[in-house]
Amino acid sequence: MKIHRILRTALQALQRNPMRAMLTTLGIVIGVGAVIAMMEIGNGSSAAVQKSIASMGANTILVLPGTAASGGVSFGFGTSITLTPQDYEAILRECPAVSSAAPVVRARTQVVYGNHNWVPNTIFGTTPSFLEVRNWTDMADGEFFTERDVLNANKVCVLGQTIVRELFQGESPVGKEIRIKNISFRVVGVLASKGANMMGMDQDDIVLAPWTTIKYRVAGSMLTSTNQSSSSTTSSSDTSTSVNTLNTLYPGQTSLYPAQSTTQAADNPISVRFTYIDQILVNAASSSEIPAAIRQITATLRERHHIRENEDDDFNIRDMTEMTKMLTSTTSLMTNLLLCVALISLLVGGVGIMNIMLVSVTERTREIGLRMAVGARARDILRQFLVESVVLCLVGGGVGILLGHGGSYLVQMFLHWPIQNSPGAIAAAVIVSAGVGIIFGYYPAWRASRLDPIEALRYE
Amino acid sequence: MDDFMALIELKHIVKTYRIADMDVPVLKGVSIQIDTGELVALMGSSGSGKSTLMNILGCLDRPTSGEYWFNQQEIAQLSADERAILRNRSMGFVFQSFNLLPRASALENVTMPLSYSATYISDREARQRASEMLSRVGLKDRMDHEPSQLSGGQQQRVAIARALINRPPVLFADEPTGNLDSHTSNEVLQMFEQLNQEDGITIILVTHDAAVARHAQRVIRIADGLIVDGDADSTLEAAGKK
Numbered sequence A: 001m002k003i004h005r006i007l008r009t010a011l012q013a014l015q016r017n018p019m020r021a022m023l024t025t026l027g028i029v030i031g032v033g034a035v036i037a038m039m040e041i042g043n044g045s046s047a048a049v050q051k052s053i054a055s056m057g058a059n060t061i062l063v064l065p066g067t068a069a070s071g072g073v074s075f076g077f078g079t080s081i082t083l084t085p086q087d088y089e090a091i092l093r094e095c096p097a098v099s100s101a102a103p104v105v106r107a108r109t110q111v112v113y114g115n116h117n118w119v120p121n122t123i124f125g126t127t128p129s130f131l132e133v134r135n136w137t138d139m140a141d142g143e144f145f146t147e148r149d150v151l152n153a154n155k156v157c158v159l160g161q162t163i164v165r166e167l168f169q170g171e172s173p174v175g176k177e178i179r180i181k182n183i184s185f186r187v188v189g190v191l192a193s194k195g196a197n198m199m200g201m202d203q204d205d206i207v208l209a210p211w212t213t214i215k216y217r218v219a220g221s222m223l224t225s226t227n228q229s230s231s232s233t234t235s236s237s238d239t240s241t242s243v244n245t246l247n248t249l250y251p252g253q254t255s256l257y258p259a260q261s262t263t264q265a266a267d268n269p270i271s272v273r274f275t276y277i278d279q280i281l282v283n284a285a286s287s288s289e290i291p292a293a294i295r296q297i298t299a300t301l302r303e304r305h306h307i308r309e310n311e312d313d314d315f316n317i318r319d320m321t322e323m324t325k326m327l328t329s330t331t332s333l334m335t336n337l338l339l340c341v342a343l344i345s346l347l348v349g350g351v352g353i354m355n356i357m358l359v360s361v362t363e364r365t366r367e368i369g370l371r372m373a374v375g376a377r378a379r380d381i382l383r384q385f386l387v388e389s390v391v392l393c394l395v396g397g398g399v400g401i402l403l404g405h406g407g408s409y410l411v412q413m414f415l416h417w418p419i420q421n422s423p424g425a426i427a428a429a430v431i432v433s434a435g436v437g438i439i440f441g442y443y444p445a446w447r448a449s450r451l452d453p454i455e456a457l458r459y460e
Numbered sequence B: 001m002d003d004f005m006a007l008i009e010l011k012h013i014v015k016t017y018r019i020a021d022m023d024v025p026v027l028k029g030v031s032i033q034i035d036t037g038e039l040v041a042l043m044g045s046s047g048s049g050k051s052t053l054m055n056i057l058g059c060l061d062r063p064t065s066g067e068y069w070f071n072q073q074e075i076a077q078l079s080a081d082e083r084a085i086l087r088n089r090s091m092g093f094v095f096q097s098f099n100l101l102p103r104a105s106a107l108e109n110v111t112m113p114l115s116y117s118a119t120y121i122s123d124r125e126a127r128q129r130a131s132e133m134l135s136r137v138g139l140k141d142r143m144d145h146e147p148s149q150l151s152g153g154q155q156q157r158v159a160i161a162r163a164l165i166n167r168p169p170v171l172f173a174d175e176p177t178g179n180l181d182s183h184t185s186n187e188v189l190q191m192f193e194q195l196n197q198e199d200g201i202t203i204i205l206v207t208h209d210a211a212v213a214r215h216a217q218r219v220i221r222i223a224d225g226l227i228v229d230g231d232a233d234s235t236l237e238a239a240g241k242k
C-alpha cells in the first residue's frame, strides 16, 4: 500500500470527526507550544546574559586580596602581604597570557559640584589602562588622564554619564572642578555610556581618578575626618581593611597586626609594603587564555608573596566564567524546569491520543473487519491506525509550533523580553510529536490489527 | 476423482466452536465440490451452519479439521497474511448487511480493496476501474453518493461492485437479498445470473428463499452441519466419503 494512499485514508478517517480530532490534539498543541515558547524565551534570555557579560569584559579577571591576608588568620605567613602596585607591575611583566591590567583603589564618598552633590556607586583610583581592561575605549568628551597624572598624583578625574547628568545637568563638565572629600579635582574627560550591567548596576555611575591621588588624598584622609556626611563614612571597601589603611597612615612601620616573626622577616626581605591596592583588574589576551592567565598570575603572586607549596593563596582570583556559569545556570535551570512541565503536558497529550485511538478502533471494528475481508493484512491495519495517530500528532505539533512561536513573539512585543528563534527546538518538536504519535498510537493500532475478521464483521 | 480437481473442493470439513469448555459442533464433516462457472445456492434452516461454511469457503475462518482445496491449493495451511492476499485477489464477498464504509462515496467504497492489492494500481486507474464496475451494476449516476443516500438495493449493488473490483474468479454471497424486498432482490439476482453467464464468475450464494434458489443451477442443502441434498454427484460423493 503506497504511503500517499495510507495518508489519504488516515485523513479521510480523521475528517469524519474533525471536532474530536481537534480536541484530541489539544494536549499536543499545548505541549509543543509550551516547549517552543520556553526554548525561544530561554535562549533569548541566556543570549542577553551572554551579551551583557561580554559588555562587562568577558575576559576580565579580578585579583583580590585573600581573606587570610585581611582576616588575620592565625598562621602568620602572608597576612601582612596583600596586593601592591608592584604586584600589578609584575603581573603585566611576567604573565604572557595577560594583555592588560589595571590597579584599582576604591573609595565611596560624596562628590560635590557647586550646590549639587552625589554619591557615586563607584569611585575608582586606577591607571589609563583601566579603559583597555574594561573594554571601554570610547570617550564622550575630553580625554582620559595620563600616566603622568598617576605618577604625580594629580587631582584630575574622568566622569561617567550618570555623574554628568546628576551634577552638571547637561553642562559640559570638562575643565570644571568637582570636590571629592573636600579635595578639588579637575574634570578632564567624560566616559561614553555603558548602561547597566547584568546585575542591573548602573555602570555609568562612576568617577575615575589616578589611583595615587585616591589612595593618598582621598582614601587616606578618610579615616582621619570623622565629621562627614553619613554616606561617605565607610572605608574604601570591604576588602581594604584597617590593617591596610593603617599601613598607609604609619608608613615605615611594620604591620601592627599580627606581629611578624624574625624568621619570617628574614625569609621575606620585601615584606614591608607601604602601599596596598584594593584589586587588580586583568584582561586575558583571549577567552581561551583565561585559565593560562589565572595560572600565571597565581604563580607570579605566590612567588612574590613567598607562599610555600603547602600554604594557601593570600589572594583571590575571580573570572567571569564563573559568573557567566552562575547566571546562565539560573536561566537554564528555569528553562529546564518549564521544559519538564511542557514534556509532562506532551505526555498527557499522548495519553489523550491513545484514549481516542482506542475509542476509534472500537467504533470502527466493523470497518476493520471489512477491510480484512477484502484483503487487508494485519500490517496494513496496523499501519493505517499508526499513520492516523502520527498525522494527528504532527498536525497538533505544527499548530503548537505556530502557537508557541506566536506566544513568544507576543512576550517580546509586550513584555520586551529578549527571544531567540530556535530551529533546533522546532525540529525537536516535530520529532517529539511524531514520536508521541507512534508510541501512544502503537497499542491501539496493534489491537486493531489483531482483530479476527469474522468477529470484527459481526461486532455490533 | 483425483485426476480432475474442481475449483473448490471441501473434504470432510469439521468446525467446532468452544464455548465455556463445551464443544459445539457446527459443521460435522462437509464435503462438496464446486466447478468453475457454477452458480450454486446453499440452503438450509437457520442455525444449520450456512454462514459458518461460507466463512470457511471465503477464507475468513479456518476449519477445525478437514481439507479445503481452492484452485489446487490447500487453504487450511496458509498463514493469515497469505489468506488475506488470496481473499483480495481471488474472492469477492457480499454480505447480507452490505457493510459499506459509512461516510465514504460509492466510488471510494468500490476502490477500497484496490488499496490492498499486491500490484500497484494508480489512482486514475483505480477510479476508472471503479466507475466501470459501478456502471455495470447500474450506478453510473450514483458514484458520489454516500451509502446513507442510497437505497438498500443500490447499496447492495455497490457492495457487489466492490466484491468484483479485483476481478476475482469466485463470488461468495451470504444472504445477499436478505435485507431487500422481492423486487430489488430480483434485480440483484438477475445481476448475479448475468455475471455468472457473461463473465463466467463462479457464484455461491446462501439463501432461505426457494424463489432465490430457483436462479441457481444447483442447490446444496445443509441441515445440522451436514449436506443432506444436492445434485446427485455431490451428495453421493459426500455420502460415499463418510
Ligand SMILES: Nc1ncnc2c1ncn2[C@@H]1O[C@H](COP(=O)(O)OP(=O)(O)OP(=O)(O)O)[C@@H](O)[C@H]1O
Pocket (backbone or CB within 6 Å): B017, B018, B019, B024, B026, B044, B045, B046, B047, B048, B049, B050, B051, B052, B053
Ligand atoms: N462464533 C461462534 N461461536 C459459537 N457458536 C457459533 C459461532 N458462530 C456460529 N455459531 C453457532 O453455529 C451455528 C451455525 O451458525 P451459522 O451462523 O452458521 O448459521 P446459519 O445457517 O448461517 O443461520 P442463519 O440462516 O440464521 O444465518 C449456530 O448454532 C450458532 O450458534
Ligand SMILES: [Mg+2]
Pocket (backbone or CB within 6 Å): B050, B051, B052, B174
Ligand atoms: Mg447466516
